[in-house]
Amino acid sequence: KLDVRVIPKAEIVGTISQAERCRRQQLVEENKHCLTILKRPKLVPGMSPRDVVNAEQEAYLAWRRELARVEHIDGIVVTPYEKNLDIWRQLWQVVERSDVLVQVVDARQPLLFVSESLTKYVEEVDPRKRTLVLLNKADLLTDQQRAAWAKYLESTGARGLFFSALDHAQNLKNDISSPSPSSSPPTYPSKTPTDPEQPAADRQEVNHVPTGKGDCPTDGQKSVEDMCQDFDDQLEDDDDSESSHCTLRDEGSDQTDASEPDDEDEPVDDRPRIPHHLLSVNELVDILSTSGSPKPGAAYLTVGFVGYPNVGKSSTLNALCGAKRVSVSATPGRTKHFQTIFLQPDLQLCDCPGMVMPSFAHTREDLVVAGILPIDEMRDCIPPIRVVCEQIPREVLSAVYGVNIPRPAEYEDQNRPPTPYEFLGAYARMRGFMTARGNPHYDRAARIVLKDYSKASELYGFVLESSFLLKKAFDTTA
Structure with a gap:
């Protein structure tokens, strides 16, 4: 009974807080040397084609075991990397x-x-x-x-x-x-x-x-x-x-x-x-x-x-x-x-064909927003849209899509980003995307927004604040 923790509303839909993102970014900096691509084993003159295939398969299995060890670290999310040896x-x-x-x-x-x-x-x-x-x-x-x-x-x-x-x-x-x-x-x-x-x-x-x-x-x-x-x-x-x-x-x-x-x-x-x-x-x-x-x-x-x-x-x-x-x-x-x-x-x-190389990511919705995972195959549209709402200001979303996003209530923070339901609901009603029961069709509206984001229709520059090297570069340039 003592192990009780109040779960915020953001974590219920799968979005982590800013403090949790900073903690995970620190873990990424400590373990980034463990992520490597699959390297071709060194070939020895005189090896038969069968020996070459066996050497490549052994290197592939060893590489998969090392990545599996990194994935078991709490707080680290590894992107779905390419597993096809060909x-x-x-x-x-x-x-x-x-x-x-x-x-x-x-x-x-x-x-x-x-x-x-x-x-x-x-x-x-x-x-x-x-x-x-x-x-x-x-x-x-x-x-x-x-x-x-x-x-x-x-x-x-x-x-x-x-x-x-x-x-x-x-x-x-x-x-x-x-x-x-x-x-x-x-x-x-x-x-x-x-x-x-x-x-x-x-x-x-x-x-x-x-x-x-x-x-x-x-x-x-x-x-x-x-x-x-x-x-x-x-x-x-x-x-x-x-x-x-x-x-x-x-x-x-x-x-x-x-x-x-x-x-x-x-x-x-x-x-x-x-x-x-x-x-x-x-x-x-x-x-x-x-x-x-x-x-x-x-x-x-x-x-x-x-x-x-x-x-x-x-x-x-x-x-x-x-x-x-x-x-x-x-x-x-x-x-x-x-x-x-x-x-x-x-x-x-x-x-070269697109290679999904092993890298660190905060959550799965980050991969959907970045265009690494197919948008049409996502099952839950709320977490990716929450990431978009946190990255793009309310005024920009309203101007780009021509919608009136509801303002926060009087007892809420007036500077908070819009929730996915507020933004998608306003956009779905404006476009006429409604379900059979008369509710806004959130999934259809979310797919359009995410595809617009992937096609670079919205001005957004990602700044990794937790990276001290990039912050130093910004301070030097200013």
Whole structure:
């Protein structure tokens, strides 16, 4: 009878308090070194195919046992990670093929999607490989937030890039609906005079391979310059510290760039700079093509894209190609197999299927809100909507959806966030979503709101207040 605890209303619906979130975040910091991705076992020359399969299965079982031990720690929630060994084999192939590996993450919650274990694994495979972090949907962040995230990533040794595939996808959709001579897919100048000779085994996996110089005409440079003319004119008025040609270059790439004509009068900075402004397609291509060097004997650079489902990997590739080359969908897990695309004769892009890597999360509703778990398969809509109501102010929700959310009662805190029932009830009545008994259809309204959130329809930048490194980055930037 003495073991009695009064349960708050928030915990009844599965939402934890702010103090409990801070306690769990401290446990995450103490045990984050235990979460690793499934690494491919080292192969010994002379091993038969059966021995290789047995070694991979043994490594897989040992990895599952270690994660099961971490999951039993009270207060720690591990995300539902990928348990299909064949999917992990595809990740291993992408890592081995790529010279530069790009982790595509959601700019609203970068720490939830960035995998430090993957970065270490790439360095173990080949120290010459380079890794980048592409923060997609960065248009939802303010300039101050992007600068703080760039400083935080720089303090951790990562290279951060800010991009918005949604804007370029919308422009591509408009160009397709209204074709014009200037709406052709952008082409990029090639650095090599001849096309690479591709092996027959790789040619079967490539969706598009340039056949000659006609695939990259010099006339395409003029169209690219026309597309970026407005962008360049706007940046000419900015300070020299925010140059539009901030690129990440390695020390070994200076010799290659020395042979190209230099139209800029800026002094060359040996220290790699991390831009915090939104990159255009041309800037991103320039950074990717100069961030690494091809393998010895290879005629082209391979850039691999990995990340969680529904973070925008395929949309980013379509934006870079200037056409729809990879299928995209709002449902996580659209890409089933890795595929390669030649952007230009000396640059190959490799799209990896969405990998749900082991990471820490507060609750299951955080995974639904982040788009990791399918929204249509959720059984309880109240906890995810409560997370959205706590993250987005009442005024923003009312303005975005055009609803009048009921105000708190006189005896309640006037600054409290709206409850899920208040917000969903007002939205369902406004849209006419009613059940057979005349009650608001909360599930139908919640699915629309969560999909809008996943599609970046609401401006929300995630700030992890309990992370002292990120807080220090914000204080330094201010």
